[in-house]
Structure formats: structure tokens, C-alpha cells
Amino acid sequence: MAVSKAEIERRMERLAQTCRGGRLKLTHQRMEVFRELAGAEDHPDAETIYQNVRRRVPAISRDTVYRTLATLEEQGLVHKAEILSGRGRYDANMEHHHHFICTECGRVHDFYSRTLDDLPIPRSVASFGRVESAQVQLRGICANCAKGKR
Amino acid sequence: MAVSKAEIERRMERLAQTCRGGRLKLTHQRMEVFRELAGAEDHPDAETIYQNVRRRVPAISRDTVYRTLATLEEQGLVHKAEILSGRGRYDANMEHHHHFICTECGRVHDFYSRTLDDLPIPRSVASFGRVESAQVQLRGICANCAKGKR
DNA sequence: TCTCTAAACAAGAATGATTCCTATTCAGGA
């Protein structure tokens, strides 16, 4: 079940609109990086995108791919799945808990909830595989950072 | 609200038991790395742990901290909060969705659920800050990897 | 208590992802 041609076109059009709206240039590289994602369903990483786009734009650099992805994310055109900047965070609290992550300072707060511990997993997930753990991730601005911003 | 002395002792005892149980040595370094986590509530990263432990064990190396954290995680004594191996994964699908992550191959599958889109956030979270998004993360073994394992 | 050996360690090199730097190119408004 690939992304339909029509949906890809719609997404490309949204890119064009967003660029016109902001003061962003609609460059060849930007279009090709986004096109790669517009048709993908497998959450590729930056390197994969780079390798694929390179077939069409041989001179493109890794840096451009990274920069473009960051720009697209800022513009709300793509979504980056990741917790933090890649640094693992550890704790010795083994009780089942969930996380509130401040997108500003990266601080993580634990919280507990019986209701959230026992989430209703949609039946469709079963086809992906066997679920071993479920966790809720909340993102937002922590009280501390919100204060500092004023 | 620091971790109580009693709870720290309980955790240290669990470490000792686990080491005796497996064929793990109860080394000075291992104890100090774990002690650091047993008393922490702020999900420190490896570097922070290294810097703190170094005050007590000046000769400890970063590698030992990383290795020890991995061992403790394997033994179920600590918990590592992180999505993937640090590589960001992108997609152009901006509809609100949740993720099933295969812990074996790292593949990510999207799924949708009205119920999960509107989770009951515990009141206590409000004191941490303003929540901007909520997402459910399921982890498990995908059908493909489960097949390959046999 | 002493000895022995696999497990664990220290130090620093290596790796892999990502970002920065600098000179060059180019999209799009005038």
C-alpha cells in the first residue's frame, strides 16, 4: 500500500505553498528531498534519503539533506520520530512509568497512571508483530523553561 | 523529593543479588555507577554519570560507564529511555499517529487510534509543564524478525 | 590464605551520525 500519486502531488503542492508563504526558496534539492519522503512509508533515516536522492541529484551533499530535513520539520511538513538528541537517559526506577519530555531543555519527568499502563492496543497492530511494552510520551515545555522564556 | 536512603539500600542489595545470581562480578566501578543511578531521579545521561562517579573513582573510564550501563540494562536493573539508536527517522505523514518499533531491526510502523489520540493525562503532569503532544510507543518484535529467529 | 583465570577494566583510537565552516551557486524579487 504505497502512497498514492495524488497524495504525493498534494504533498508537493503543500511544499510549494509553504515555501512561497515563508521566505524559503523552492530549490531543486529541497524538492527532491521532500519528494523522497512524500512517497515513503517506511520512516527512512537521513542516510537512506541521501542515498536515494543522490541517484537523481548526484552532487547533493549530506549536509544539505540534514539541513533540508530540519527545515521541513520546522515548517511542519515532515515529522521526526525520536526522543532526544540521541543521548540515552537512564534511571533505576523499574516501576512502569511514562515520560514527560521538555522539548526545550530535554529534561525528562516520570509520571504514573494505571489507566495509561493498560492501553487499548488497536487490533491492527497485531499484524506488525508481538507487542512487548507500551509507553506514553508527552512533549511540551516544562515549567522552568516557560518561566525563562518570558 | 529525593530517593530515600532505604530505597537506595534496597536497590544496592538488588544489584548484589543479581551479580551473585548471574556470573557477574561485583566490582567497585559497577557498584558506584549503579549507586549514582539508584539515588537519581533526573534521568542522567552517560556523560553525567561518568562525571559524577569520577569524583569518587577518579580512574574510571567512559567505556566502563557505557559498558556497565548496558550490563545493568540487560539485567533489568536500570531502564534506558530512548526511541531508536539515535538515528532520527522521518516521515511526511502529518496525521496524528503512534508508533510500533521493532527492537530487533529498528523498523517503525505507524498506526492510528482515536482512543489513543485523546489520552487521559493525569492531573499531576500539569505541574511539570504544558503538554503539547502525546504519543504512544509500542515496542516489540515485528513479524519479520520473529520469523527470522526460528 | 594463596593461586589462577575469566571477567572486567583503563586508555585511547576508531566509528558513525550529525553539524559546522568557507567558498561558491542560484532562486526569485526589482
Add this chain to the structure above:
DNA sequence: TCCTGAATAGGAATCATTCTTGTTTAGAGA
């Protein structure tokens, strides 16, 4: 068509993490 700031290429630099090699040591057994 011309100009200018935004965007790019290429490669160096950075940051977290892992690997390699030689050394130390916990704890089992004599």
C-alpha cells in the same frame, strides 16, 4: 537581466558511543 541574501557542496570538526589492546582483579577452588 541583474543583484543579493538564501542555499549549497565539500570537507573538516564534533559528539556520543564502541572497539582494541594490554593490564588488573573478583571470586572460585586448592
